[in-house]
Amino acid sequence: MNKKIVKEQYDVVVVGAGHAGCEAALAAARTGMRVIMFTVSVESIALMPCNPNIGGSSKGHLVREVDALGGEMGRNIDKTFIQSKMLNKSKGPAVHSLRAQADKQAYTTEMRKTLESTDNLTIRQAEVSELLYECTNNRTAITGVRTFSGAEYMAKAVILCTGTYLKARCIYGDVCYYTGPNGLQAANYLTESLKKLGIEIVRFKTGTPARIDGRSIDYSKMEEQFGDEVVVPFSFSTDPADVQIEQKSCWLTYTNEKTHNIIRENIDRSPLYSGEISGTGPRYCPSIEDKVVRFADKNRHQVFIEPEGLYTNEMYIGGMSSSLPEDVQFAMYRTVPGLENAEIVKNAYAIEYDCLPARQLYPTLEFKTVDGLYSAGQLNGSSGYEEAAAQGLIAGINASLKIRGKEQIILDRSEAYIGVLIDDLVTKENREPYRMMTSRAEYRLLLRQDNADLRLRKYGYYAGLIDRDTLDKTEEKKKAIEKEKKRLEETFIGSSDILDAILTENESPMLKSGSSLADLVKRPELDYEKISVLDPCAESAPKDVMEQVNIEIKYEGYIERQRRQIEKFQKLENKKIPENIDYDQVPSLKTEAVQNLKKFRPVSIGQASRISGVTPSDISVLMVYLKKQ
Numbered sequence: 183m184n185k186k187i188v189k190e191q192y193d194v195v196v197v198g199a200g201h202a203g204c205e206a207a208l209a210a211a212r213t214g215m216r217v218i219m220f221t222v223s224v225e226s227i228a229l230m231p232c233n234p235n236i237g238g239s240s241k242g243h244l245v246r247e248v249d250a251l252g253g254e255m256g257r258n259i260d261k262t263f264i265q266s267k268m269l270n271k272s273k274g275p276a277v278h279s280l281r282a283q284a285d286k287q288a289y290t291t292e293m294r295k296t297l298e299s300t301d302n303l304t305i306r307q308a309e310v311s312e313l314l315y316e317c318t319n320n321r322t323a324i325t326g327v328r329t330f331s332g333a334e335y336m337a338k339a340v341i342l343c344t345g346t347y348l349k350a351r352c353i354y355g356d357v358c359y360y361t362g363p364n365g366l367q368a369a370n371y372l373t374e375s376l377k378k379l380g381i382e383i384v385r386f387k388t389g390t391p392a393r394i395d396g397r398s399i400d401y402s403k404m405e406e407q408f409g410d411e412v413v414v415p416f417s418f419s420t421d422p423a424d425v426q427i428e429q430k431s432c433w434l435t436y437t438n439e440k441t442h443n444i445i446r447e448n449i450d451r452s453p454l455y456s457g458e459i460s461g462t463g464p465r466y467c468p469s470i471e472d473k474v475v476r477f478a479d480k481n482r483h484q485v486f487i488e489p490e491g492l493y494t495n496e497m498y499i500g501g502m503s504s505s506l507p508e509d510v511q512f513a514m515y516r517t518v519p520g521l522e523n524a525e526i527v528k529n530a531y532a533i534e535y536d537c538l539p540a541r542q543l544y545p546t547l548e549f550k551t552v553d554g555l556y557s558a559g560q561l562n563g564s565s566g567y568e569e570a571a572a573q574g575l576i577a578g579i580n581a582s583l584k585i586r587g588k589e590q591i592i593l594d595r596s597e598a599y600i601g602v603l604i605d606d607l608v609t610k611e612n613r614e615p616y617r618m619m620t621s622r623a624e625y626r627l628l629l630r631q632d633n634a635d636l637r638l639r640k641y642g643y644y645a646g647l648i649d650r651d652t653l654d655k656t657e658e659k660k661k662a663i664e665k666e667k668k669r670l671e672e673t674f675i676g677s678s679d680i681l682d683a684i685l686t687e688n689e690s691p692m693l694k695s696g697s698s699l700a701d702l703v704k705r706p707e708l709d710y711e712k713i714s715v716l717d718p719c720a721e722s723a724p725k726d727v728m729e730q731v732n733i734e735i736k737y738e739g740y741i742e743r744q745r746r747q748i749e750k751f752q753k754l755e756n757k758k759i760p761e762n763i764d765y766d767q768v769p770s771l772k773t774e775a776v777q778n779l780k781k782f783r784p785v786s787i788g789q790a791s792r793i794s795g796v797t798p799s800d801i802s803v804l805m806v807y808l809k810k811q
Contacts, residue, residue: 188333192218194581195327195335197310197372198343199227201567202559202574204293205253206341209578211303212252213646215585218304218335219297220327222347222367227305228258228293230286230567231346231363232390234490234498237416239269240620241568242279243599246631248568249417250638251600252647253575254296255568256416262288264430264492265409275733276626280416283409283432285491308333311371313340313379315552322379323553330371339581341556343574346388348373348536348561353453354529355507363390363533373536379552382539386462386615388565389469389503389532392511394487395525396495403520404433404487418635419652433487433520437470437502440517442481445474448510459505459534462614467565469532470502470514485518496527505532537563540607541782546590547577547604550783556581562607565615572600573607579645591641594755594788596625596748598638609782609792625744627737632729636660663730666723670700670710670735673717681716688712703735710735754788757805761785768807775800 194210196203199221207219221227236259237245249256265283297303312328314336326336350368352359362368373383409429415422452471453459468476473483486500502518504511508529515524540562542549547562549555558577559570580590593601602623607616620626629637639656642648675681676696685692688707702713710732723731734741765771765779774795784790787808791801 185332188331190218190333190335192216192304192335192337193339193585194218194578195310195337195340196220196343196578197327197340198345198347198559198561199224199297199305200343200345200559200570201228201255202345202561202570202577203341203343204228204297205248205255205571205574206343206556206558206578206581207297207303208254208300209252209575209645209647210339210341210582211300213579213582213586214302215582216302216304218306218337220306220308220310220329222307222309222362222369224294224305224307225290226362226364226366227297228290229364229366230284230289232388232503233500234286234488235281235283236263236289236567237279237281238568239277239279239281240599240618240623241566242269242281242416243620243629243631243634244568244572244603244618245280245416246418246634247598247600247638248571248575249419250634250642251575251579252642252645253571254293255571256418257420258289258293258296259284260415260417260420260425262292263425264489265432266413266425266429267410268414274627274737275630275632277620279620279631280414282416283430283488285493287491287493309367309369309371311369312375313372313555315379315555321553322551324555337554338585339554339556341558341574341577341581342372342561343557343559343570343577344369344372345560345570346533346535350533350535352531352533353459354505354511354531355451355453356458357508358458376538379555381542381549381551383536384462384539384563385534386537386560386563387459387532387534388467388615389505390530391470391499391501391503392515392526392530393490393496393528394499394515394521395527396489396497398523398525399433399487399497400520400522401433401487404435407432407434407486430489430492432489435485435487435518435520436482437485437518438482441470441514442474444510444514444517445471445506448506449475451507451510453505453532459532467503467615467617470504471506487520499530502530503532504530506530535560537561539563539611541609541611543608545592545604545608545785545789546580547573548580548584548590554581554584560615563612563616564603564607565617569603569616569618572603576600576604579647583645591645592785593638593641594752595623596628596751596755598634599623599629602629605789605792609784609789611794625748627740628744628748630733632726632733636663636730659724659727659730662723662727663734666727666731667700667734669719670703670717670731671698673699673719675699675716678716684708684712684716700735703732704738751788754791755786757787757808759784759786759790759804759808760811768804770803771800772797779804 193215196219263282490496556577558573
């Protein structure tokens with residue numbers, strides 16, 4: 183008897199429902215594609231298996247950019263946060279970054295509700311075990327997926343967003359569970375299908391700290407950490423009045439020598455050091471045992487106690503992720519001030535999983551060797567919810583654009599943190615989970631979190647995620663900023679009692695002659711708001727316009743310098759390299775350059791120049807060759 187199988191047709195299949203999968207599925211569905219999203223458990227949709235927050239240094243920039251492009255993460259955290267802070271306020275605006283503590287359950291529930299109410303989007307709980315494809319004219323093209331049950335789902339594009347689930351195993355001490363995060367089912371079969379397609383796989387690891395019952399914590403021994411008095415929303419579409427809520431406190435405490443001695447005495451029992459874990463961990467988010475070994479001169483490390491939500495006693499112990507045995511965890515945590523009587527709800531653990539070197543992808547996040555197959559999130563060797571969401575959004579947008587026959591979007595390093603993130607992933611040999619940092623962005627003064635809408639709305643509109651009215655309002659905002667800047671530059675004032683009082687109050691030098699209002703704004707101790715009383719013609723500009731005017735005038739020289747640097751940068755980015763170029767035929771290219779150019783297959787001269795082992799002289803040789811061709 184012939185076995186009957188389920189067989190369905192969609193435009194896009196999304197494998198995984200974490201932060202990358204949610205953004206990918208929503209982006210494709212909202213642009214008119216019929217989408218099916220697979221998850222090993224519907225309870226894991228937008229799951230936060232590690233830290234219960236969104237944003238943070240540089241990561242807040244990514245969330246703002248996702249929102250500017252039409253993504254969901256910013257809107258979702260605005261609905262579900264329990265504390266919010268603008269980080270680095272004592273520094274310049276380039277590094278200001280929002281961070282919000284989430285109610286983890288509410289975040290997941292709200293995102294699931296959004297997905298379930300989106301037209302064209304189907305959610306299916308099933309494990310995808312195999313990729314379906316066809317080979318014609320020496321080109322491999324994706325045709326769909328097969329689930330473990332044998333059902334087939336045909337599609338024009340497939341987006342892989344498997345996170346940390348591929349052949350995952352969770353480990354602490356000598357305890358090992360072959361599961362995904364939080365004990366959820368791992369995805370054990372898809373790796374072999376990827377290998378059959380010639381896709382290279384590597385092994386990475388990450389970890390999470392214990393969760394402790396809040397009733398067993400003595401908060402009097404810790405420093406209370408409050409949210410901002412005035413909350414700034416993540417999403418440009420959120421009314422600021424809607425996020426002025428009563429916030430939950432977080433707490434700060436520290437490890438000590440007792441903590442460190444327990445770790446040192448048991449370091450041989452850590453799977454990280456016994457050889458039980460072979461995957462590479464994140465250097466910028468190390469476990470507590472890593473910190474104690476690598477920073478032996480430090481006699482204490484920060485520990486952040488953060489609530490997991492409004493309706494749970496679970497507290498997240500930030501800064502103390504570990505894979506030490508259970509008995510060591512109890513002893514170690516109880517040496518920390520305030521945690522002497524701590525009751526562990528969930529043990530800390532490390533998770534090891536399969537992922538892939540992202541050099542196998544174009545900057546569109548499509549595989550170079552498989553037409554219509556995309557990859558996003560931690561599968562690409564990155565870490566973090568925000569990095570995953572950004573990649574998922576771009577993959578979802580580009581899969582939709584490809585199906586619609588439109589040119590796909592590539593954000594470059596001068597346009598967005600998302601551009602920096604993806605370029606670093608596809609251009610560099612990342613040997614550890616990649617984490618976004620402000621220091622990675624060369625043009626960070628222009629890529630601020632406050633101007634993400636001005637930079638990226640046009641791309642969201644092109645993709646079909648931003649409507650015309652929103653784009654028009656953004657264009658009006660740009661014009662209002664330029665108009666107000668010009669007015670301040672052309673408005674001159676002389677000395678007066680009011681001006682002298684303002685200058686004295688702010689310890690600013692007195693005027694010796696007339697000055698433009700713009701020149702006063704440029705003074706470090708003054709700003710747009712402080713000098714507004716001197717301006718009889720000042721109109722009540724929207725707060726976001728005032729913010730941009732103040733920044734652009736105050737940092738005008740630095741901004742102009744970066745714009746000139748970007749002009750040079752974009753000349754190289756705009757010089758495209760033919761896909762079928764034979765680097766062996768380029769005369770005078772050094773052997774190392776040939777090897778690495780063949781390995782990464784850059785799409786532009788700019789990308790080629792950032793590949794390790796490719797020197798400026800190699801770039802000159804390549805440009806001469808392309809010009810002759």
